[in-house]
Amino acid sequence: MVRRDPVFRALAICLFSIGAVAMLLPVWYAAAIASMTEDGRLTLFSLPGPGLIVTIAGVLADPSVQRQLFNSLIMAVGITTAKIAVSLTAGFAIVYFRFRGRNLAFWAIFFSLMLPVEVRIVPTYAVAADPLGPLVAGLRLLGIEIGLSPSLLDTHAGLILPLIASATATFLYRQVFLSVPGELVEAARIDGAGPLRFLRDIALPLAAPATAALTVILFVYGWNQYLWPLLITTDERMATVVMGVARTLPSDNAETRWGLTMGRALVAMAPPVILVILLQRRLVAGLTDVGK
Amino acid sequence: MSASSVSTNPVFRGRMLPWLLLAPQLAVLALFFFRPAAEGLRQAFYLSDPFTGDGIFVGLDNFRMLFAQAEYADSIRASLIFAGLVAGVSMAIAFALAAAADRVLGDRPGLRSLIIWPYAVAPAVAGVLWLFLMHPGFGVLARLLHQAGIAWNPLLDGADAMALIVAAAVWKQISYNFVFFFAAIRSVPRSLIEAAAIDGAGPFRRLRDVVWPLISPTSFFLLVMNLIYAFFDSFGIVDAITKGGPGGATRLMVYKAYRDGFQAQDLGGSAAQSIILMALVGVLTVIQFRWIEKRVAYA
Numbered sequence: 018m019v020r021r022d023p024v025f026r027a028l029a030i031c032l033f034s035i036g037a038v039a040m041l042l043p044v045w046y047a048a049a050i051a052s053m054t055e056d057g058r059l060t061l062f063s064l065p066g067p068g069l070i071v072t073i074a075g076v077l078a079d080p081s082v083q084r085q086l087f088n089s090l091i092m093a094v095g096i097t098t099a100k101i102a103v104s105l106t107a108g109f110a111i112v113y114f115r116f117r118g119r120n121l122a123f124w125a126i127f128f129s130l131m132l133p134v135e136v137r138i139v140p141t142y143a144v145a146a147d148p149l150g151p152l153v154a155g156l157r158l159l160g161i162e163i164g165l166s167p168s169l170l171d172t173h174a175g176l177i178l179p180l181i182a183s184a185t186a187t188f189l190y191r192q193v194f195l196s197v198p199g200e201l202v203e204a205a206r207i208d209g210a211g212p213l214r215f216l217r218d219i220a221l222p223l224a225a226p227a228t229a230a231l232t233v234i235l236f237v238y239g240w241n242q243y244l245w246p247l248l249i250t251t252d253e254r255m256a257t258v259v260m261g262v263a264r265t266l267p268s269d270n271a272e273t274r275w276g277l278t279m280g281r282a283l284v285a286m287a288p289p290v291i292l293v294i295l296l297q298r299r300l301v302a303g304l305t306d307v308g309k
Numbered sequence: 310m311s312a313s314s315v316s317t318n319p320v321f322r323g324r325m326l327p328w329l330l331l332a333p334q335l336a337v338l339a340l341f342f343f344r345p346a347a348e349g350l351r352q353a354f355y356l357s358d359p360f361t362g363d364g365i366f367v368g369l370d371n372f373r374m375l376f377a378q379a380e381y382a383d384s385i386r387a388s389l390i391f392a393g394l395v396a397g398v399s400m401a402i403a404f405a406l407a408a409a410a411d412r413v414l415g416d417r418p419g420l421r422s423l424i425i426w427p428y429a430v431a432p433a434v435a436g437v438l439w440l441f442l443m444h445p446g447f448g449v450l451a452r453l454l455h456q457a458g459i460a461w462n463p464l465l466d467g468a469d470a471m472a473l474i475v476a477a478a479v480w481k482q483i484s485y486n487f488v489f490f491f492a493a494i495r496s497v498p499r500s501l502i503e504a505a506a507i508d509g510a511g512p513f514r515r516l517r518d519v520v521w522p523l524i525s526p527t528s529f530f531l532l533v534m535n536l537i538y539a540f541f542d543s544f545g546i547v548d549a550i551t552k553g554g555p556g557g558a559t560r561l562m563v564y565k566a567y568r569d570g571f572q573a574q575d576l577g578g579s580a581a582q583s584i585i586l587m588a589l590v591g592v593l594t595v596i597q598f599r600w601i602e603k604r605v606a607y608a
Contacts, residue, residue, distance in 0.1 A: 033409040
């Protein structure tokens with residue numbers, strides 16, 4: 018048994034508390050300035066007050082903020098569900114089937130792990146502006162002229178689709194399925210279950226913890242996107258709430274109404290923060306599994 | 310059913326079905342990953358007219374011009390300083406907090422949330438929060454610095470601006486690092502700790518000589534992840550609060566690639582920068598995977 022060491026324990030409690038308070042500081046003072054109903058300055062000992070509710074209510078009542086929250090929600094939920102659906106089926110196919118081209122498919126997916134969207138911004142933008150370009154050009158070579166040129170700019174699909182092109186989630190599902198005992202598959206087959214039945218009744222429930230973890234990770238990822246929405250949207254009505262916060266800062270900060278900006282920042286961060294706190298256990302398990 | 314088919318990894322039969330299941334993933338990758346990556350590769354070797362989109366092949370000229378720019382050298386230097394500081398500082402703080410939490414939390418891991426929640430904050434929003442804390446005119450922390458006699462002004466001074474974006478990134482990144490360090494420290498076998506204690510090693514000695522070496526794989530993994538984060542996710546912080554300024558002091562590589570491509574319309578130059586960034590992530594990822602293989606082999 019390790020000897021109790023009261024000095025070390027007291028030190029640990031001190032350090033942990035200081036850490037927890039320090040993490041809270043930026044939000045604490047954001048709430049304090051947002052509590053001021055008229056422009057003023059904070060002191061070191063300023064507290065958040067009842068004015069905070071007035072500011073937050075004001076932010077939430079702003080139709081442009083409502084629209085931004087709506088866009089962020091569509092984007093985050095869209096990325097989360099689309100990526101989970103696409104990755105679950107792809108991971109299932111790679112683990113439970115042997116087919117010609119399987120290795121090629123695996124490596125194509127693996128390769129995409131390497132490059133975040135930040136490193137291919139200009140060409141990805143070009144694709145989003147004209148996703149069917151090559152198809153139209155190909156048909157023209159065959160002598161077929163179609164006037165079809167849908168653009169993903171300023172659309173919700175444009176906010177979502179390019180960001181689901183990565184394979185971390187596929188790998189997580191692959192790991193989950195590889196750890197399912199082979200006897201289970203045998204038993205299912207003997208009982209006459211086909212692959213889709215097996216997917217629905219056995220694989221899906223077994224992957225539920227991974228799916229819960231991915232839900233938190235991907236929702237946070239989607240909600241917090243910044244560079245891509247900045248590129249793909251020019252219409253004010255398609256902006257996300259994170260973009261909205263950055264836009265309330267004038268370039269020289271002189272005219273910034275800090276109380277309002279911070280109120281918006283608090284509103285913009287609330288949904289993912291609440292989700293992370295509620296599903297903290299899942300998040301931790303998911304992050305450390307992806308890292309394995 | 311023959312006994313030989315009961316292998317460790319039984320599979321289903323089917324020729325069309327696996328492709329149908331893979332189709333959505335492959336389609337999205339082809340359209341939004343492989344096509345842009347190939348196009349980026351091509352653009353890096355062309356000089357293109359932003360209005361007509363036509364290009365002429367210029368070989369390595371885009372790269373040559375890039376490395377001839379003092380501005381690009383500055384941007385590489387700024388990125389390296391930023392990444393080194395963010396990784397080093399956030400990992401050191403997270404390790405200390407995780408070691409403390411191991412003692413304090415015990416069976417109440419729910420309190421991890423106290424450190425973890427900033428994981429959910431967007432980098433751009435984190436930047437805005439820290440700008441307010443450190444703003445020379447309004448910031449509470451800036452006033453503390455002024456009272457301590459430090460001439461702090463991140464709006465005018467390049468080093469101060471770098472310190473500001475580092476602070477915002479570190480604050481966010483501590484939460485991620487903490488998750489991994491805490492899990493790793495909890496998984497160190499108690500028997501080893503107890504053996505060290507019986508040999509007379511105090512708590513700090515045990516941390517240094519038993520815990521730290523045992524969790525070094527986690528530290529290495531985190532180092533790579535932090536570098537990747539610092540090179541790419543930092544875009545939001547920079548764009549929201551410093552715009553690369555003052556005087557280019559915080560113009561990180563990913564930010565410069567964006568500015569050159571979308572504001573200066575220098576597609577070739579921007580693509581060349583993207584290729585360099587791709588090579589960088591590629592190297593980091595390969596290092597990561599080689600390490601994972603090793604760990605699996607010797608675990």
